Amino acid sequence: MSSLPNPYLPSLARILEVVVETPDIKSFRVELCDEAARESFTFEPGQVAQLSVFGTGEATFVINSPPTRREYLQFSVMRVGEVTGRLHMLQAGDKLGLRGPLGNHFPYQDMRGKDVVFVAGGIGMAPLRTLLLFMLDNRGDYGRIRVVYGARGPANLCYRQEMEAMRDAGQIELILTVDQKSPDWAGQVGLVPNLLMELAPPADNCVAVTCGPPIMIRYTLAALEKLGFADENVVTTLERRMKCGVGLCGRCNVGGTLICVDGPVFTRAQLKALPDEF
Amino acid sequence: MSLVFLARENLPAWIGRLYQDMAVFAPMTINGVAAFRALGQDEIPDLSRIPASSPKAAVFPQTETLFTFTSRKHADDLSQVDIDLSYHLAEVPRVILGARPCDARGLKLMDPVFGGKVKDPYYLARRERTIIVSQACAMPDRACFCPGTGGGPYDPAGSDLLLLPVADGWLAQGLTEAGEKLLAQDLFTPAGDREPEAQSLKDKAEAYLAQAPDMRGAEQAFENLFKDEAFWDQATAGCVRCRICAYLCPACTCFNITDEESGLKGERIRTWDHCMSYMFTQEASGHNPRMQKAFRMRNRIGHKFCYYPQLHGGTVSCTGCGRCVRACPSGIDIRRIVESMKRKGA
Numbered sequence: 001m002s003s004l005p006n007p008y009l010p011s012l013a014r015i016l017e018v019v020v021e022t023p024d025i026k027s028f029r030v031e032l033c034d035e036a037a038r039e040s041f042t043f044e045p046g047q048v049a050q051l052s053v054f055g056t057g058e059a060t061f062v063i064n065s066p067p068t069r070r071e072y073l074q075f076s077v078m079r080v081g082e083v084t085g086r087l088h089m090l091q092a093g094d095k096l097g098l099r100g101p102l103g104n105h106f107p108y109q110d111m112r113g114k115d116v117v118f119v120a121g122g123i124g125m126a127p128l129r130t131l132l133l134f135m136l137d138n139r140g141d142y143g144r145i146r147v148v149y150g151a152r153g154p155a156n157l158c159y160r161q162e163m164e165a166m167r168d169a170g171q172i173e174l175i176l177t178v179d180q181k182s183p184d185w186a187g188q189v190g191l192v193p194n195l196l197m198e199l200a201p202p203a204d205n206c207v208a209v210t211c212g213p214p215i216m217i218r219y220t221l222a223a224l225e226k227l228g229f230a231d232e233n234v235v236t237t238l239e240r241r242m243k244c245g246v247g248l249c250g251r252c253n254v255g256g257t258l259i260c261v262d263g264p265v266f267t268r269a270q271l272k273a274l275p276d277e278f
Numbered sequence: 279m280s281l282v283f284l285a286r287e288n289l290p291a292w293i294g295r296l297y298q299d300m301a302v303f304a305p306m307t308i309n310g311v312a313a314f315r316a317l318g319q320d321e322i323p324d325l326s327r328i329p330a331s332s333p334k335a336a337v338f339p340q341t342e343t344l345f346t347f348t349s350r351k352h353a354d355d356l357s358q359v360d361i362d363l364s365y366h367l368a369e370v371p372r373v374i375l376g377a378r379p380c381d382a383r384g385l386k387l388m389d390p391v392f393g394g395k396v397k398d399p400y401y402l403a404r405r406e407r408t409i410i411v412s413q414a415c416a417m418p419d420r421a422c423f424c425p426g427t428g429g430g431p432y433d434p435a436g437s438d439l440l441l442l443p444v445a446d447g448w449l450a451q452g453l454t455e456a457g458e459k460l461l462a463q464d465l466f467t468p469a470g471d472r473e474p475e476a477q478s479l480k481d482k483a484e485a486y487l488a489q490a491p492d493m494r495g496a497e498q499a500f501e502n503l504f505k506d507e508a509f510w511d512q513a514t515a516g517c518v519r520c521r522i523c524a525y526l527c528p529a530c531t532c533f534n535i536t537d538e539e540s541g542l543k544g545e546r547i548r549t550w551d552h553c554m555s556y557m558f559t560q561e562a563s564g565h566n567p568r569m570q571k572a573f574r575m576r577n578r579i580g581h582k583f584c585y586y587p588q589l590h591g592g593t594v595s596c597t598g599c600g601r602c603v604r605a606c607p608s609g610i611d612i613r614r615i616v617e618s619m620k621r622k623g624a
């Protein structure tokens with residue numbers, strides 16, 4: 001074999017625990033099987049990995065545990081198709097393949113000393129969770145932290161207990177919302193961008209971080225613009241179908257930019273420089 | 279370097295010698311179609327016409343195994359499974375014989391993709407072991423437009439050895455050390471006074487292609503027309519998404535990765551992909567950033583004539599080989615698209 005590293009070859013990882021988050025989202029807490037690889041594995045908040053179920057294939061997921069917590073790597077997987085369907089059948093003790101970390105990360109250095117507002121929809125909370133926990137682990141570096149998070153219904157809110165505990169501990173301000181009224185829901189009802197407009201966080205010395213379905217991102221970016229957020233203070237993480245994850249397969253381009261290596265994290269200033277093809 | 283002569287009747291003997299030391303990829307005509315493939319012993323290639331396919335499969339096969347995986351269950355605890363992964367890289371040296379100058383340039387266009395910041399070990403293992411023997415194009419056809427992309431029918435760029443056709447054989451011009459080494463002394467004779475004959479064929483071929491439209495410098499026009507949906511609709515109208523343009527293209531490199539499994543063993547496989555497919559960008563949420571065929575064509579054209587050149591010093595990701603033009607069942611002509619793009623987007 002040649003001395004070149006093989007970017008397609010996954011490392012083996014073991015599932016330590018599976019957490020059922022919602023009817024279609026499970027979180028997998030995994031560790032690399034090889035101890036030396038485990039010790040030397042480092043990543044930044046927002047980076048992703050490719051998980052393999054051998055025989056079915058690979059898919060991209062954000063590492064949603066923060067680098068400050070090293071007991072395991074967590075991935076939250078929404079069941080939508082083949083690989084995610086097979087992942088949902090795995091249990092603690094099962095093995096999978098892991099390639100990563102891949103991609104760029106949230107510019108958390110630039111956010112120090114600022115207020116932060118997280119705006120998320122559905123599984124889009126997964127990448128933001130990494131950054132949120134990272135900030136809580138470095139709480140003194142950041143100002144007010146607000147979270148606006150919405151899902152279809154109460155049962156579809158991911159990490160709900162965890163976030164409510166953060167709120168109760170006074171670490172964050174939290175607005176949870178669902179699309180439609182239901183008997184088991186006493187909280188907010190309405191679409192995330194609308195609630196963001198109602199909350200109207202002052203744009204002054206504040207960064208907004210958003211992820212969710214493409215349509216939600218679009219309206220959220222527009223709302224933030226109305227609220228006066230400067231382009232470089234709006235950060236989003238994009239999903240784009242990708243295969244190799246390392247800049248070779250050609251799937252995930254937006255113009256000459258590859259989401260897998262140049263992203264997935266972009267500021268709105270960077271997005272505006274790209275062809276309008278999202 | 280001086281030219282040497284290879285008589286047509288010595289071609290089989292020469293190939294026989296090459297075959298002893300390396301895999302030989304050359305065009306073979308089967309059922310009337312000349313396409314590159316690995317020659318078997320004593321097979322003689324067809325160098326008489328422009329091959330329908332490019333030789334890119336010699337370094338970037340249409341299907342290849344990235345690695346194999348094998349699961350092993352523990353005898354005493356069947357819930358415990360170990361997984362072994364293994365892969366291997368090409369070791370056999372290879373020669374592409376009868377590439378056209380456009381094909382040699384195609385490989386040069388793929389090199390920065392697979393050998394950039396992240397290196398593709400599979401491609402590079404083959405590429406490092408590949409020698410390119412090109413045949414200059416004495417008879418370009420109406421679909422050819424290599425000069426419009428920065429090449430030419432006798433362009434030596436990217437070749438190790440260039441064969442210049444003459445009536446009864448070829449004049450061989452070694453361009454690299456690896457190429458010169460292939461010139462078996464007893465089969466090649468001094469070129470004598472044959473050079474003017476080769477030169478006059480070259481002049482004719484170049485004159486024939488003098489009208490090729492310039493496909494370079496379209497970046498700004500592309501950006502200006504990006505939002506002109508009518509333009510892209512018209513450019514794409516006939517497309518039936520058959521994929522042939524990408525498969526035949528010497529510069530297209532997009533690939534898919536899939537798994538195949540049987541029992542406890544399986545393989546992760548890479549295959550050529552195609553950006554005109556709806557599924558290429560279909561996302562799980564139902565969202566598709568290139569919902570219409572026209573948007574996919576826009577990306578295809580943009581990649582070749584705007585995005586790639588912007589990243590690679592103005593070089594377009596097209597060699598003017600004309601294969602997509604010849605093969606398109608709907609008569610889509612990439613020259614017309616770029617020409618009208620440059621005109622309308624000026």
Ligand SMILES: Cc1cc2nc3c(=O)[nH]c(=O)nc-3n(C[C@H](O)[C@H](O)[C@H](O)COP(=O)(O)OP(=O)(O)OC[C@H]3O[C@@H](n4cnc5c(N)ncnc54)[C@H](O)[C@@H]3O)c2cc1C
Nearest residue numbers: 059060061062077078081082083084240241242560561562
């Ligand atoms: C940077 C990035 C981070 C991501 N992070 C997460 C995460 O943390 N949690 C999570 O649940 N999902 C995440 N995704 C989406 C996830 O990768 C896809 O849902 C997954 O690849 C679908 O695989 P599948 O085999 O189950 O689907 P398939 O059976 O292949 O297809 C099912 C559907 O999903 C579409 N699809 C396939 N691949 C992708 C893809 N890469 N992106 C979008 N749609 C796709 C198909 O076109 C089809 O509509 C992320 C995607 C990207 C690009």
